[in-house]
Amino acid sequence: MSSNRELSTSSYVGIGVGLMAIVGIEVILTYQHLPVQTLLVCLLCLACLEAFVAVMYLMHVKYEQPLLFWTVFPATLFVLGFLCYVFPDAFRMFSMRLAQ
Amino acid sequence: MNQSELAVVGAHGTVMEASPFGIEKKKLGMWIFIISDACTFGSFLFAYGYMRVGAPVWGAPFELSSIVNGIVMTAVLLSSSLTMLTAVRAAQTGAKASANRWLGATMLLGAIFAALHLREWIKLIGEGWRLFSNPTGGATQFGACFFSITGLHLTHVVTGVIALAFIARGYNQGRYDESHVETAGLYWHFVDLVWMFVFPLMYLMNAK
Numbered sequence A: 001m002s003s004n005r006e007l008s009t010s011s012y013v014g015i016g017v018g019l020m021a022i023v024g025i026e027v028i029l030t031y032q033h034l035p036v037q038t039l040l041v042c043l044l045c046l047a048c049l050e051a052f053v054a055v056m057y058l059m060h061v062k063y064e065q066p067l068l069f070w071t072v073f074p075a076t077l078f079v080l081g082f083l084c085y086v087f088p089d090a091f092r093m094f095s096m097r098l099a100q
Numbered sequence B: 001m002n003q004s005e006l007a008v009v010g011a012h013g014t015v016m017e018a019s020p021f022g023i024e025k026k027k028l029g030m031w032i033f034i035i036s037d038a039c040t041f042g043s044f045l046f047a048y049g050y051m052r053v054g055a056p057v058w059g060a061p062f063e064l065s066s067i068v069n070g071i072v073m074t075a076v077l078l079s080s081s082l083t084m085l086t087a088v089r090a091a092q093t094g095a096k097a098s099a100n101r102w103l104g105a106t107m108l109l110g111a112i113f114a115a116l117h118l119r120e121w122i123k124l125i126g127e128g129w130r131l132f133s134n135p136t137g138g139a140t141q142f143g144a145c146f147f148s149i150t151g152l153h154l155t156h157v158v159t160g161v162i163a164l165a166f167i168a169r170g171y172n173q174g175r176y177d178e179s180h181v182e183t184a185g186l187y188w189h190f191v192d193l194v195w196m197f198v199f200p201l202m203y204l205m206n207a208k
Helices: A009-030 A036-058 A066-095 B025-054 B064-092 B096-126 B141-173 B178-206
Strands: none
Touching: A009 A036, A009 B064, A009 B178, A036 B025, A036 B064, A036 B178, A066 B025, B025 B141, B025 B178, B064 B096, B064 B178, B096 B141, B096 B178, B141 B178
16 A cells, blocks of 8 residues: 555645645636636636545555556546536437427 | 555465455445545536536625635635544554544544535525525526535535544544544545535635
8 A cells, every 4th residue: 555655744735735726726717707618617627636636645546556546537537528428418308398 | 555465365264366456445445435426426516517507697696705714614624634644644653642633633624614514504595595596586506506516515524524433433442443544534535525626616606
């Protein structure tokens, strides 16, 4: 497992401060009054960056065997991506009417 | 722990195959749970995202004070992740008292987060927001999205605090070891990770 190659406490505090800085950027972006779609994409990208840092360093995936990373994450990202891809199909419901 | 240490000796003395990922089975189980939970939250957030962008009029209930409250909640949850990391590290070095102290700090921060969250809920309910009603006259889906997604996350936080209490008690009594603390830590970091999506999407996207 991971323990011997872990970061120091000060490095973890640095990661925490970095994550809070990203939250700060998100708040600043919010008050720029961007179009909803643009804001959503920007916030999602920043949240994904935060999540990547959290998974790699706080959840220690960086220090586990690479096989864990390559087994878990591509499959999960594929499922989430596919979910996003097929979700708009649900909007067909609004234009569907039962046959009289 | 190396691969050979992870190999399990069966009831008849047969050496079983080591874990392919080099991690213990409880940690692997937690990873599988985390993946399934990520898909649950993912589906909720995708549904919300499409509705938010698709709705022509959407109520934006959050004043600056609520956003500041959300930032404080984020800082509290992030700090709890750091205290959890310290607890895991202390448990790995065998410093039982220190591990228990840091686990206590993590639980306290989790409880503070839950209290801040409930305060926000009470404020919204006081303003007339409900699961299926919008006092500003905009899309009624906001209440359903906000209360269900943040409610699901809050349930995870409260469950995590309770789980940490059990783990701390068991670890203190010698029933659990450092691997249990580490596995609980994995769950706690996941709760933090989910909040990194919930805060910008549910709070910042709905700021006035």
